[in-house]
Amino acid sequence: MKTLLLISHPDIDTSSTQQFFLASLPESEDITVHILDKEYEPGQIDVDREQALLMAHDRIVFQYPLYWYMTPPLMKEWLDVVLLNHFAYGAGGDKLAKKEWGTVVTAGNAEKEHHANGVVGFSMNEILIPMRATALRCGMDFIEPLVVYAFHQYEEEDKWRLLVRYQQYLTMENFTTLKDREKWLIQELGETDLSLLPEGAGPVLEQIIEGMEDRRDEIDELLLHTGRED
Amino acid sequence: MKTLLLISHPDIDTSSTQQFFLASLPESEDITVHILDKEYEPGQIDVDREQALLMAHDRIVFQYPLYWYMTPPLMKEWLDVVLLNHFAYGAGGDKLAKKEWGTVVTAGNAEKEHHANGVVGFSMNEILIPMRATALRCGMDFIEPLVVYAFHQYEEEDKWRLLVRYQQYLTMENFTTLKDREKWLIQELGETDLSLLPEGAGPVLEQIIEGMEDRRDEIDELLLHTGRED
Numbered sequence: 001m002k003t004l005l006l007i008s009h010p011d012i013d014t015s016s017t018q019q020f021f022l023a024s025l026p027e028s029e030d031i032t033v034h035i036l037d038k039e040y041e042p043g044q045i046d047v048d049r050e051q052a053l054l055m056a057h058d059r060i061v062f063q064y065p066l067y068w069y070m071t072p073p074l075m076k077e078w079l080d081v082v083l084l085n086h087f088a089y090g091a092g093g094d095k096l097a098k099k100e101w102g103t104v105v106t107a108g109n110a111e112k113e114h115h116a117n118g119v120v121g122f123s124m125n126e127i128l129i130p131m132r133a134t135a136l137r138c139g140m141d142f143i144e145p146l147v148v149y150a151f152h153q154y155e156e157e158d159k160w161r162l163l164v165r166y167q168q169y170l171t172m173e174n175f176t177t178l179k180d181r182e183k184w185l186i187q188e189l190g191e192t193d194l195s196l197l198p199e200g201a202g203p204v205l206e207q208i209i210e211g212m213e214d215r216r217d218e219i220d221e222l223l224l225h226t227g228r229e230d
Numbered sequence: 231m232k233t234l235l236l237i238s239h240p241d242i243d244t245s246s247t248q249q250f251f252l253a254s255l256p257e258s259e260d261i262t263v264h265i266l267d268k269e270y271e272p273g274q275i276d277v278d279r280e281q282a283l284l285m286a287h288d289r290i291v292f293q294y295p296l297y298w299y300m301t302p303p304l305m306k307e308w309l310d311v312v313l314l315n316h317f318a319y320g321a322g323g324d325k326l327a328k329k330e331w332g333t334v335v336t337a338g339n340a341e342k343e344h345h346a347n348g349v350v351g352f353s354m355n356e357i358l359i360p361m362r363a364t365a366l367r368c369g370m371d372f373i374e375p376l377v378v379y380a381f382h383q384y385e386e387e388d389k390w391r392l393l394v395r396y397q398q399y400l401t402m403e404n405f406t407t408l409k410d411r412e413k414w415l416i417q418e419l420g421e422t423d424l425s426l427l428p429e430g431a432g433p434v435l436e437q438i439i440e441g442m443e444d445r446r447d448e449i450d451e452l453l454l455h456t457g458r459e460d
Contacts, residue, residue: 010310042272042273043272067309067310068310068360068364069359069360069363069364070300070301070306070360071306072306072310073272073303073304073306073307073310074303076298076300076301076302077303083298119367121362121363121367122359122362122363126356127359127360127363129299129352129357129359130360132352133299133350133351133352134298134299136350137349137350137351
């Protein structure tokens with residue numbers, strides 16, 4: 001599976017979340033990192049190049065900060081000029097059909113503020129409706145977004161968990177079931193020298209694996225009794 | 231009531247809907263027309279000027295085409311750089327509180343496509359959630375949007391009805407009740423020489439008024455019997 005990571009942030013070099021993500025990127029030939037702000041000025045997007053990039057990948061991940069609940073201006077321009085009639089939708093517009101639409105968004109507010117009674121007043125699912133509708137119109141599969149709420153409040157352990165989730169989000173073929181997530185992590189860790197990771201990473205990852213194994217034991221036991229498989 | 235009409239369209243000079251709206255503007259000192267694309271290049275928005283404009287008006291109307299269900303890039307940039315912390319929200323950020331947030335959007339698809347089973351897959355209320363959430367965060371009153379679906383299918387009569395609705399949307403202090411709409415229209419027509427209007431306008435407007443009067447008679451009769459007032 002090939003992943004196109006489309007990033008837009010009006011001030012990417014000083015964004016702590018975007019810098020965290022860039023430092024967390026897995027080394028993989030199957031990931032193309034494409035920072036729109038580094039490639040283009042407004043009004044200069046190369047439509048042919050962008051459409052060719054889209055066609056060469058299976059999962060398109062839109063990574064951006066949710067200022068005023070929408071994409072940054074340059075990413076909106078990208079949507080407008082690249083996802084054209086007869087290419088992305090309309091007659092003959094099936095070039096993106098069946099590809100996956102991924103979303104990595106950062107939100108300044110805490111998760112609990114994202115509902116009817118919170119400061120935001122709407123859920124994240126509701127806020128992302130324009131992107132979901134765009135994916136739908138292009139025949140793409142809108143996969144569950146990876147949302148980072150209030151990154152400035154993250155502890156070291158939260159960051160390591162996020163790193164794992166982010167790498168899974170970009171590389172895992174199917175991350176919707178617990179079993180797949182575990183399989184992926186154990187496989188990745190088998191290829192990782194934990195001593196090379198920054199201080200604090202090793203113990204946290206081991207803790208995550210232990211937690212997964214505990215849950216897995218419980219689940220397996222339940223399945224044994226019910227005769228079902230998940 | 232002073233209205234600030236904020237327009238953004240990537241190709242305003244050739245847009246038939248935007249040109250229709252511009253030609254339909256009522257002559258009024260209380261309306262400030264502000265076409266972002268004519269004022270600014272990307273990255274050049276004068277924040278102080280824009281904030282002063284906002285503070286000098288009571289109803290802020292965002293007029294734009296709903297390409298990919300969001301604002302055009304330049305309007306998104308405007309939101310990001312003008313609606314700042316300590317001005318529009320956050321500590322001391324009450325400069326827009328109680329002002330009205332209006333929306334005039336054009337959508338290429340028919341109204342019936344805007345629901346779960348249509349091509350769009352979502353209702354217009356859902357699609358506008360990022361704008362509703364922005365208004366909410368700024369303490370503004372998000373008034374019912376004026377949505378123009380599939381303008382290219384409009385007949386002459388539809389256009390005249392839209393003209394009336396548009397003028398009401400920009401100038402009427404309270405357009406949520408039928409009674410107010412009628413009062414406004416009758417008052418406006420009193421000051422209008424129908425013979426000066428383009429061909430087709432006069433009969434249509436008269437028809438609208440007749441329809442309103444019929445409904446009003448019925449409603450008044452009902453109210454008489456129930457003893458209630460609307």
